[in-house]
Amino acid sequence: MLERARRTLARIGHNFIDQVWRVGAMARFFVILMAASGTSLRRFRLVMREVYFSGVLSLIIIVVSGLFVGMVLGLQGYETLQTYGAQESVGVLVALSLLRELGPVVAGLLFASRAGSAITAEIGLMKATEQLTAMDMMAVSPMSRVIAPRFWAGVISMPLLAAIFSAMGVFGGFVVSVVILGVDGGTFWSQMQSAVDFRYDVVNGVIKSFVFGIAVTVIATFEGFDAPPTAEGVSGATTRTVVSSSLVILALDLVLTALMLRGDR
Amino acid sequence: MERTTIDLWFGAFVLAGFAALLVLALKVGNLGADNARATYRIEARFDNIGGLKVRAPVRSSGVLVGRVADIRFDNERFQATVVLALDARYGFPKDTSASILTSGLLGEQYVGLDAGGDDKKLAEGDRITITQSAVVLERLIGQFLFNKAQEDGAKK
16 A cells, blocks of 8 residues: 555656656757757758648648637627627637637637647658768758758748738628628627737737647657657657647737736726 | 759748738738828826727727727726727817617627817827717616606606
């Protein structure tokens, strides 16, 4: 009995220390990544290639889910606002919730599961098949040839994807509420325009998605680089990427929102 | 420099992203429509501003003519000082009155301007002297009850 409790406690402690170790290793990884970035930014073709894989190929899922999220927001908002006779405000509801929260967060979650997992699996497999070691042997730094381009591609893609998501969402909300449910189009846009502030809604959303892009790609590249070189290790690392970057996105979102919201608006 | 398909896709993706940002800024956020115009600032003191907020609209005859630029508490007169940034295209007489109104029953609060008959116009830094505070529902109900009780007392 006592032995069992001791063992459980030891396992919890071991896991905790392991997590702390990972956070520290990730921070060191980030510093090395920054130092190795110069070469890959000078050879921008490498970054562009990765933008194609993680950004352009994510476009379809981003566009389609943006449309659907906007449509659902339009439907639900119309249903509730109608009770108060304020169905024209549905544009405000759709635009503000997309720009402030749903755009960056949902696009970030989709990006983590669509592009982040692919990055981890690719780097993990490169490590398992000793391609990274081979590069090292040829005096090519895997950090600046493999990791840094993927990182910068994510940082570039994420804000653009979030903006596309929000724009598609607003369009979806417009289609549902104005075209299908018959809300007046003029009031829809004018109420939205008087409620949305460029600096406090649009720019803050872009800042959020930028931060999420950094977080997701650092986690994805680190997990791939750190994965045990076995089939099991790579699959575990891919799962960890999706889980921890989703959690980090949600936690960072809370912190950023608390920092950005002002009481007087 | 040789051209590849990747270049094309990268360009298209970045263009699409910036186009989305532009749409959000111009169509959704209305950037440049009311920030770019020249404004002049006038002040108005109110006993009670209710739920008025910075950037709330200033309307005259229902038309948007400016925005609330700043709200301060004047610690000498114990009143609220509201700074209004009015569109330079519109001029108002010196004896214009300002009141805090509510759009709809539960809507946002805004400042309504009623033009007076003076020949001189309000200029930068002037103060509107005739103001009417926001209607506070609790006070209105209190007044109503008070009047009702007075009426009942007079009847007896």
